[in-house]
Amino acid sequence: MGVGLAVAGDPALESARGHGAEQARQFFYYMSMMREVEDRIERKLYRQGKIVGGVYVGRGQEAIPVGAGLAAAPDDMLFPSHRDMALYLIRGVHPRQIFAQYMGRIGGLTRGRDGNMHMGDLRLKIVAIISAMAASVPVAAGAAFAMKYKGTRDVACCFFGDGATSRGDWHEGLNLASVQRLPLVLICNNNQYAYSTPVEKQMACANVADRGPAYGIPAEIVDGNDVFAVNSAALRGVEHARRGLGPYLIECKTFRMTGHSAHDPADYVPNHLWKTWGQRDPIDRARDVILANQWAEPEELTLIESGIRREVDSAIEWAENSPYPDASELLEDVYER
Amino acid sequence: MCTSANSFMTTTYLEAIRQGLWEELERDPDVFLLGEDIGVYGGAFKVTAGMLERFGEQRVVDTPISESAIVGAAIGASFMGLRPVVEIQFSDFISCAYDQIVNFAAKCRYRWGAGVPIVIRAPSGGGIHGGPFHSQNPEAAFVHTPGLKVIAPATAYDAKGLIKSAIRDNDPVLFFEHKALYRRIKEDLPEEAYTVPIGKAKVVREGRHLSIVTYGAMVHVALEAAQLLDGEGISIEVVDLRTLLPLDEETVLASVKKTSKAILLHEDTITGGLGGELSARISERAFEYLDGPIVRIAAPDTPVPYSPPLEEAFLPNLSKVVEKARWLHRY
Numbered sequence: 001m002g003v004g005l006a007v008a009g010d011p012a013l014e015s016a017r018g019h020g021a022e023q024a025r026q027f028f029y030y031m032s033m034m035r036e037v038e039d040r041i042e043r044k045l046y047r048q049g050k051i052v053g054g055v056y057v058g059r060g061q062e063a064i065p066v067g068a069g070l071a072a073a074p075d076d077m078l079f080p081s082h083r084d085m086a087l088y089l090i091r092g093v094h095p096r097q098i099f100a101q102y103m104g105r106i107g108g109l110t111r112g113r114d115g116n117m118h119m120g121d122l123r124l125k126i127v128a129i130i131s132a133m134a135a136s137v138p139v140a141a142g143a144a145f146a147m148k149y150k151g152t153r154d155v156a157c158c159f160f161g162d163g164a165t166s167r168g169d170w171h172e173g174l175n176l177a178s179v180q181r182l183p184l185v186l187i188c189n190n191n192q193y194a195y196s197t198p199v200e201k202q203m204a205c206a207n208v209a210d211r212g213p214a215y216g217i218p219a220e221i222v223d224g225n226d227v228f229a230v231n232s233a234a235l236r237g238v239e240h241a242r243r244g245l246g247p248y249l250i251e252c253k254t255f256r257m258t259g260h261s262a263h264d265p266a267d268y269v270p271n272h273l274w275k276t277w278g279q280r281d282p283i284d285r286a287r288d289v290i291l292a293n294q295w296a297e298p299e300e301l302t303l304i305e306s307g308i309r310r311e312v313d314s315a316i317e318w319a320e321n322s323p324y325p326d327a328s329e330l331l332e333d334v335y336e337r
Numbered sequence: 338m339c340t341s342a343n344s345f346m347t348t349t350y351l352e353a354i355r356q357g358l359w360e361e362l363e364r365d366p367d368v369f370l371l372g373e374d375i376g377v378y379g380g381a382f383k384v385t386a387g388m389l390e391r392f393g394e395q396r397v398v399d400t401p402i403s404e405s406a407i408v409g410a411a412i413g414a415s416f417m418g419l420r421p422v423v424e425i426q427f428s429d430f431i432s433c434a435y436d437q438i439v440n441f442a443a444k445c446r447y448r449w450g451a452g453v454p455i456v457i458r459a460p461s462g463g464g465i466h467g468g469p470f471h472s473q474n475p476e477a478a479f480v481h482t483p484g485l486k487v488i489a490p491a492t493a494y495d496a497k498g499l500i501k502s503a504i505r506d507n508d509p510v511l512f513f514e515h516k517a518l519y520r521r522i523k524e525d526l527p528e529e530a531y532t533v534p535i536g537k538a539k540v541v542r543e544g545r546h547l548s549i550v551t552y553g554a555m556v557h558v559a560l561e562a563a564q565l566l567d568g569e570g571i572s573i574e575v576v577d578l579r580t581l582l583p584l585d586e587e588t589v590l591a592s593v594k595k596t597s598k599a600i601l602l603h604e605d606t607i608t609g610g611l612g613g614e615l616s617a618r619i620s621e622r623a624f625e626y627l628d629g630p631i632v633r634i635a636a637p638d639t640p641v642p643y644s645p646p647l648e649e650a651f652l653p654n655l656s657k658v659v660e661k662a663r664w665l666h667r668y
Contacts, residue, residue, distance in 0.1 A: 077416075114448045121449065122416055128449045130440050138406035139441060142413025142421075149369065149395055149419060156413070169436070172406035179401055333447050334483050335583075336507040 013289055015229035021295035026070065027227045028290060029304055031062040031283045034086040036308050037095050040316060041102055046262045050320070052104045053115040058083030060225070060257030063282035064189045065159065066090070067230030068250075071238050072157050072185075077143045078126045079136040079158040082117040083189060083256075087159070091124040095312055099319030107322030111329070133164035133194075137173030137186070144182035144241075155183040155241040157234075163194025165208050171215075174247065178215045183241035186217070186249045187234065189224060191256035196268045212249035224252025225282040228289065255280075348526045351519035353493035354458075355384050357500035358422065360530065362392050365420065368504055371398040371407055372424030372458075381426050382460055382519055404433035411455040412442050412509075420504055421455050428459035428513060429473045442509040443484030456503045456510045461489075462554055462604055463636075463652055464517040468643035474553075474605035474636075479511050480582045480614070486535055487582040489513040491556035493524045495579055498533025506535060515554040522557065538585035540592060544574035546666055547598035547629075550589055550615055552578040555602045555653060562658040571666045581611060589615060590623050597628040598665050602653060607635035629668035632661055 016024070038057040046055050058065065065084035069091075072078060080087045088098065093109065101108030101119055109119035110128075120128030127143070129136055140158035147154045164170055165188065177184045188208045192199045205211065212219025218240070222233040230252055237248035255277035259266035290296050348356070361368050369392075370385060376399040379386030389397040400407050404425060411421035425431045431438070438457065445451040463472035479487050486508055490496040496514060503510040541556065542563050549559040556577045563573035576592050578585065593599045599619055601612035612633040619631055634653050642648050 110449050119449055120451060122451050127413075127416060128445070128451070130444070132436050132440055135409065135436060135441055138403075138409025138437065139413035139416075141406065142410030142415075143417050144413070145398075145410055146414040146417030146419045149414070150417070169405050169409065172401070172403035173409065175401055176403055176406040176410060180398075333450065335486075336446070336452055 013292060015223070015226050015232065016289045016293060018232070019228050021293070023070070024286065024290045024293070024295045025304070027066055027231070028283070028286050028301060029308070030066045030070070030086045030089055031227065031286060032305055033089055033095065033308050033311075034062045034066070035059065035283060036312050037098060038085060040312055041099070042258065042262050045099070045102070045316070051102045055102070055262035056082045056116055056260070057258055058085060058189075060277060060281065061189050061191055061254045062086060063227035063230050063286070064187065064224050064252045064254060067227040068157060068159070068187050068234035071231050071234030072155070075125065075152070075154045076238070077140070077154065077156040079140040079156065080117065080126065080129060081159040081161055081164070081189065082129055083161065083191070084159050085117060087126060088119070091126045093121070093124065094315065096315035096318040099316050100322045103319055103322075104324060105319060105322035106325045107319060112325040132167075134160055134167035134170035134173070136160065137164075137170050138176065141173045141177040141182055141184055144177060144184040145180060147183055148180075153242050155185055155238055157185045157187060157238070159187045159189065161194060162188060162190040162192065162199050162208055163197065163202055165211065166202055174215045174217060177247045178217050181244065181246040183244070184247040185234065185237040185241050186247060187237070188249070188251045189254055190251055191254050193256050193260070193269065195260040195264070207251055209249060209251040217247045217249050219249035219251065221251045221253060224254030225280045225285060227282055227286050347523045348493050349520050349523045350493045350496050350514070351382065351384055353497035353526060354500055354514055355386070356526075357497040358385065359388065361501055361504045362388065362396065367418060368420045368422065369396040369398065370422045370424065371400050371411065373400055373402055373426050375399060375424050380424060382516065385424065404430050405437050408434040408437040408455075408457060409441065411457075412437065412453050415453050415455050416451060422504060423455065423457045425457060425459040427471050428461035428475050429470045431457070431459050431475055438479070438485070438509070438511070439482050443482050446508065447484060452507045453509045454507045456500070456512055458500070458512045458514060460516045461513045462515040462517055463641050463648060464554065466643060466645065466648060467516070467641070469640040472641035474513070474603070476511070476513050476581055477605055477610050480611060484509070485582060486510045486580065487513070488535065488580050489515070489553040490579060491515075491518070491553055491577050493522060494526055495533050497526060498531055499535065499579065502532045502535050505532070510535070513553065517554050533579070536580045536583045536585060538576055538578045538580070538588040540574060540588065541577045542573065542575040544572040544596065546572045546596060547600060547662060548574045548576060548592040548596045549600045549602055549658070549662070550576045550578065550592070551602040552581060553604060555604050558653065558655055558658055559602055561655050562662055565655070565659060566662055569663075571662065573662060584614075586618055586622075590619065593619050593623050594626045597626050598668070599627070600632045600634060600658070600661060600665060602634045602658060604636055604653060606638050607633060608638050610635050629665050632665050634658055634661055
């Protein structure tokens with residue numbers, strides 16, 4: 001439920017200026033779809049024992065992959081973190097492939113070789129993360145290097161959390177990208193916890209964005225629960241990179257409205273934080289802005305949501321009917337055939 | 338300028354690698370080099386000397402001191418259709434890039450079908466008083482990583498042919514070039530272009546009484562020992578593995594079945610080294626052919642020491658190989 005219609009002077013309403021009805025409905029669709037798919041995975045299928053491994057969701061952070069993912073052009077390369085499911089949806093991965101991936105079925109993008117958000121498809125220009133945080137940052141810099149090498153106007157967009165910014169790879173990647181003036185947009189979801197470690201034990205500076213200027217990289221802080229604001233910031237970053245001005249860092253302040261993974265009750269998070277951030281839900285806020293701008297009638301949004309539920313129901317059915325990989329596939333594809 | 342035109346002249350191991358890189362840069366505009374001090378300076382060992390002038394700074398990239406980012410960037414560029422060749426200044430520093438190599442590059446194809454056609458060149462090995470951080474042979478850890486290919490050439494001919502094959506290969510290849518061989522060995526190379534296949538060992542000396550299976554700089558030690566022991570009537574076969582992963586088990590087993598005795602020789606330290614793996618495969622698949630114990634000759638389990646008497650005691654050498662070979666022959 002929304003927290004009440006946005007009123008004049010509401011920063012969320014301000015940030016929506018320059019956006020239109022069609023785009024707002026697109027934001028709403030992808031955020032709601034991500035929420036629904038992840039809710040089913042974390043709260044139903046996992047508890048039913050149908051997910052064979054770990055579950056890492058981005059509840060409360062949906063505005064970041066949606067706002068930024070839609071700011072990128074189709075030829076731009078995306079390097080998602082494990083809490084950016086909407087990037088896959090935006091690039092055309094079907095929810096049924098995501099369910100199959102989580103269930104270890106051959107219908108998943110990795111045919112059962114890997115789980116959760118560890119998936120990619122170069123044809124869709126989306127690269128699979130590895131579990132060691134920030135490893136994607138230098139890799140994204142390399143993709144950006146290739147874009148410059150080939151003289152395209154494409155950019156690479158790399159997503160990561162606050163915890164990842166403590167890794168050497170993050171710093172090495174930013175430095176290399178800045179020295180080479182590579183078209184790289186760095187998008188941090190600062191959700192304030194890395195597993196159980198709060199951000200103040202992760203770093204001694206106030207903001208991830210503070211680290212940008214040390215590498216000669218312009219940085220900005222944005223309300224990560226405001227999809228319109230994230231989208232505008234990402235458009236600025238993409239434009240900066242596309243113009244050949246080098247990397248751009250965006251810190252999206254948000255909150256992880258769940259444990260690190262489905263097994264983690266996150267008792268270490270103080271109650272007031274759940275409460276405060278629960279009131280800043282990005283989907284509720286987008287709904288309020290849409291209604292306040294009369295970009296859609298309430299019934300239309302309800303229809304979008306019921307459509308999503310039907311789509312997800314059939315996606316789960318499809319995934320459950322997708323077979324497990326045959327053990328005879330074990331040895332394939334370690335090397336090129 | 339270096340082209341194949343002057344390759345009829347006697348060519349060093351270092352020059353052979355340089356020629357291979359140069360020819361691939363000329364052949365394929367998607368090939369580029371990145372690493373520390375490889376451009377303006379031409380590389381710590383001058384393997385890339387002259388390349389910046391010929392190919393420009395877009396294709397010969399001097400990077401910050403960031404081994405992990407260098408390898409990571411190579412992986413990302415390879416996703417976009419480029420064929421990066423990384424130089425790790427000394428193979429001792431490759432540990433800084435371990436995660437990118439082992440967790441990123443090696444696993445992409447298996448996980449989600451993305452090939453990673455990168456080459457990582459790494460000067461390795463001792464015998465130059467480089468001390469603990471400029472002398473190591475880190476190949477075993479990577480041979481233990483499915484998804485990688487690992488090459489360690491012993492001759493100028495193979496070094497040139499294999500670096501070219503590595504660049505054309507669609508999987509991540511580690512290319513360990515032995516520093517002590519750079520300027521020490523030379524041979525006449527063919528004038529025409531050639532490659533050497535990855536995954537094929539070579540019998541570099543035929544013999545009847547025992548086989549020495551080895552690679553890298555130790556191939557030359559083995560050949561010296563074979564030459565010397567020939568005068569004592571001991572006929573030694575020397576197998577140069579050339580590629581360490583995938584291992585050419587067939588050639589190794591064929592040699593051991595023929596001679597019935599095996600010495601496994603490497604400069605890397607003994608525990609967890611390639612000798613253990615080879616020994617296991619020989620005893621699993623050629624046990625009934627053996628007329629003596631499988632013998633390993635390798636460096637002891639210590640860091641590589643600096644001072645000459647210590648380093649000499651550390652490295653396998655001619656006298657150690659000759660002594661063990663005589664013992665095994667008598668067995």
